[in-house]
Amino acid sequence: MKINWGTAIVIAFAGFIGFIMYFIVSMSTNSKYEHDLVVEDYYQQELKFQNEINKEKNAKKLSKNITWKKTKQGIIVTFPSELNEKNINGKVFLYRPSNKALDFEIPISLSNHNLLIPDNNLLGGRWNITIDWSYNNEAYLYKEEIIY
Template sequence: MKLNWGTSIVIAIIAFIGFIMYFVITMSTDKSYNHDLVTEKYYQKELTYQESINASKNAKQLSSPVKIYRSSNGLTVEFPENFDPTLLKGKVFLYRPSNKHLDFEMPLSLSNNYLLVPENRLLDGRWNITVQWTYKDTPYLVTDEILY
């Protein structure tokens, strides 16, 4: 049987569609692939997005910025010296993009102007850190990405 070019193109298109459909079905039914959202309450967070933008602007206008760095004991979040640590209220959220089970949140309860995240809570790899706090009824927000 002799194939002409029109029949060959139709066979190639059908084979390509079959190839794509195989991967679509495999990805949607296989339990080993994770299709989770970054946040559980995505739409509720979107409604408060302008407040996050304002808090980030407040943090950028500080005379001395919040410093996030790796120390010998773990991860240190250092607040400006002119802040009274007892008046700081907020939280530090560490997000691990590769595994949501490693995410954790720590409340701010400071006696000094820094917070130490213990080294045993942090595995090697990328972490997204969000520091959200209020000081004298002014909200602040700092986000950073660290490699630990």
């Protein structure tokens, strides 16, 4: 049996398509290849994006924004000292990109314009911190990537 060039090309294309289809099916059905969205309610969060932009603009208008530093006790978040700490409220959300089971949220309760995020809640590595806070009915947002 003799195979001409046209038949060989069709066999090569069919083999290549079969090879690619094998990888597509195995990647989409194998449970060890997770391809979840970063957050569960991605589309709802997208709709709130303009609100976040406005909050970040408000934070940039402050004479001094939120700062943080790493200590033995954990992370100390410092709010601007010119603000009355009793009028500051909101929440701090720490997001771990490598493992969503480690994500957590804490309410803001200040002492001397400082908030301590305890060391026992934090593992070494990358964290994204989002502080959604308000002062005198004005909303602010602070986002930072932290390597702990």
